[in-house]
Amino acid sequence: xxxxxxxxxxxxxxxxxxxxxxxxxxxxxxxxxxxxxxxxxxxxxxxxxxxxxxxxxxxxxxxxxxxxxxxxxxxxxxxxxxxxxxxxxxxxxxxxxxxxxxxx
Numbered sequence: 001x002x003x004x005x006x007x008x009x010x011x012x013x014x015x016x017x018x019x020x021x022x023x024x025x026x027x028x029x030x031x032x033x034x035x036x037x038x039x040x041x042x043x044x045x046x047x048x049x050x051x052x053x054x055x056x057x058x059x060x061x062x063x064x065x066x067x068x069x070x071x072x073x074x075x076x077x078x079x080x081x082x083x084x085x086x087x088x089x090x091x092x093x094x095x096x097x098x099x100x101x102x103x104x
Contacts, residue, residue, distance in 0.1 A: 040069035044079040051083035051095035063098035 050058035
């Protein structure tokens with residue numbers, strides 16, 4: 001039997017604070033789309049932030065999103081190196097989740 005996934009923050013906001021959800025969603029979309037920095041680079045930057053904040057599932061999700069946008073394994077590894085440089089061992093422990101449930 002499969003258990004239902006808990007609601008993500010976006011769904012919770014949409015259900016309870018739709019105006020805030022629209023504002024956050026709009027900002028997120030405009031910031032993460034490609035520009036001077038390609039979308040996969042911005043996604044790797046978010047992955048580094050999640051590693052620094054010890055958001056393990058976020059690291060996994062963002063690493064796979066970056067791969068889907070064209071990031072190479074070398075880019076993922078270099079981004080994890082940046083997380084380690086800035087956050088030490090806790091960041092690399094969380095960052096290792098970039099290799100959990102890899103989707104290519």
